Amino acid sequence: MILILGKGRATGHVIEYCEHKGIEYVIHDDKKSIDKHRFNIKDKSLITEVVKSPGVPETHRLLQLFIKDSVPVIDEVAFTFRELGSPYVIAITGTNGKSTTTALIGHVLSKKYQTFVGGNLYPGEPFSKALIEREHGRVFERYVIEVSTFQLEFSDGFYPEYGVILNIKEDHLNRHTLEEYISLKLKLAQLSKKVIVNFDDERLKKLVIKDNIYNFSLFNKANAYIKDGFVYINGERYFSLKHFKLPGIHNQSNLLAASIVFFLEGLEDSVIEQAIETFSGLPHRLEFIGSINGKVVINNSMCTNPEALLASVSAFESPVVLIAGGQEKQLSLKPVIEAFKKVKAVVLFGENKDRLEEILKDIHIPYKKVDSLCESLKQALNFARNTDTILFAPGFASFGEFNNFMERGDAFKDCFKTLKD
Numbered sequence: 001m002i003l004i005l006g007k008g009r010a011t012g013h014v015i016e017y018c019e020h021k022g023i024e025y026v027i028h029d030d031k032k033s034i035d036k037h038r039f040n041i042k043d044k045s046l047i048t049e050v051v052k053s054p055g056v057p058e059t060h061r062l063l064q065l066f067i068k069d070s071v072p073v074i075d076e077v078a079f080t081f082r083e084l085g086s087p088y089v090i091a092i093t094g095t096n097g098k099s100t101t102t103a104l105i106g107h108v109l110s111k112k113y114q115t116f117v118g119g120n121l122y123p124g125e126p127f128s129k130a131l132i133e134r135e136h137g138r139v140f141e142r143y144v145i146e147v148s149t150f151q152l153e154f155s156d157g158f159y160p161e162y163g164v165i166l167n168i169k170e171d172h173l174n175r176h177t178l179e180e181y182i183s184l185k186l187k188l189a190q191l192s193k194k195v196i197v198n199f200d201d202e203r204l205k206k207l208v209i210k211d212n213i214y215n216f217s218l219f220n221k222a223n224a225y226i227k228d229g230f231v232y233i234n235g236e237r238y239f240s241l242k243h244f245k246l247p248g249i250h251n252q253s254n255l256l257a258a259s260i261v262f263f264l265e266g267l268e269d270s271v272i273e274q275a276i277e278t279f280s281g282l283p284h285r286l287e288f289i290g291s292i293n294g295k296v297v298i299n300n301s302m303c304t305n306p307e308a309l310l311a312s313v314s315a316f317e318s319p320v321v322l323i324a325g326g327q328e329k330q331l332s333l334k335p336v337i338e339a340f341k342k343v344k345a346v347v348l349f350g351e352n353k354d355r356l357e358e359i360l361k362d363i364h365i366p367y368k369k370v371d372s373l374c375e376s377l378k379q380a381l382n383f384a385r386n387t388d389t390i391l392f393a394p395g396f397a398s399f400g401e402f403n404n405f406m407e408r409g410d411a412f413k414d415c416f417k418t419l420k421d
Contacts, residue, residue, distance in 0.1 A: 001046045003039055005063060006053025007032050010076045013128035014051055020135050028062060047071055051079045054150035077151045078158040080127045089143045090261060093188050094166025096308045098146045101166060101254040103282050105261050106144040108275040112267060119145030122406055123283060149184040155191060163192025164257050168203045169307040170331045196260045216256035224256045231259045239269035243277035247286060248315025284409035286315060289416050294386035297416055300393040301409030306335035309395030313339040321384045323376045325350030326396030336395055345383035349376045351400050374415035
């Protein structure tokens with residue numbers, strides 16, 4: 001009997017799959033009431049495997065109980081990989097950029113292959129949705145999935161064809177130590193047949209050692225690089241960047257990572273150029289939502305850590321009025337300081353706005369603290385002038401006021417619509 005630990009987005013399709021296949025299962029969730037298939041501790045001896053949601057930490061009391069008893073524990077990603085029969089997977093991880101890169105790779109590969117795109121990605125489906133698709137007769141040739149450190153914790157048995165590691169910055173230190181976090185990101189390299197890494201990231205450059213490694217760089221000699229408006233692979237010109245629409249140097253880095261996959265998968269330059277021209281990115285990632293009186297408004301609610309905040313601000317050449325703040329994750333604020341120095345004005349909201357105010361007092365740029373998201377946009381409009389960019393890039397987690405970055409981004413877009421009308 002399987003214990004499904006945590007009833008949520010990732011495990012919902014696992015439950016559905018078990019129903020389809022007649023697999024016995026029980027469920028435990030700390031927060032949700034479960035009327036059917038509720039786990040009873042008296043049935044503990046009947047459990048042969050635990051499939052956990054990525055939201056369940058390793059320290060969970062019930063999880064620790066089964067680990068102590070040597071009961072196999074796997075994540076939804078590893079469960080899906082096994083049940084699909086070791087499919088052809090391209091897995092992408094990294095502190096920043098993994099959702100955009102996953103969507104980009106999936107978008108381009110879909111021009112040649114039947115492609116499933118999902119995993120930790122939002123919007124998108126968990127990897128386990130592919131199990132349900134197969135039950136309904138749909139089989140994919142390529143599975144492009146975003147994987148998080150939470151999913152990599154219990155990923156033994158998950159062996160992707162490609163493991164793409166974009167970068168490793170400080171993040172999720174409220175759940176891992178920095179050493180654990182780095183180790184989990186690098187675990188994807190150990191699991192994957194081919195490894196693609198960013199040689200502009202010192203941690204990756206120093207720590208990833210494997211024969212079948214491919215690297216990309218914006219600044220150094222590498223397998224993939226950019227020169228004169230073209231992507232080059234192994235010293236040969238591959239495809240033009242002129243149709244690539246996403247702003248910021250970090251998105252060029254994401255494209256370089258993807259380009260190695262395209263090259264190894266045998267995609268022609270013309271196919272790539274046509275595909276990237278129609279790729280406009282994902283909601284809540286540097287998403288253009290409109291303008292008010294000539295002032296451009298960008299929703300980047302996915303920006304949930306200080307490094308992402310600095311990258312977001314650096315993506316724009318026009319003057320930026322920044323809206324920032326949220327719940328901290330025990331990360332260094334040095335990138336926040338650098339980001340603040342690059343902008344015209346800052347509007348602070350959220351749980352840590354008072355702490356961020358102390359930083360701004362030493363930088364000497366205009367700022368304002370507000371109590372609501374809609375008020376933050378109103379104040380940003382007051383700071384901004386015609387052709388300025390208003391950038392909603394919180395730099396911190398959404399938890400507290402919002403359940404997740406999607407809810408926060410949607411709320412920001414609702415505020416924009418109200419003010420626009």
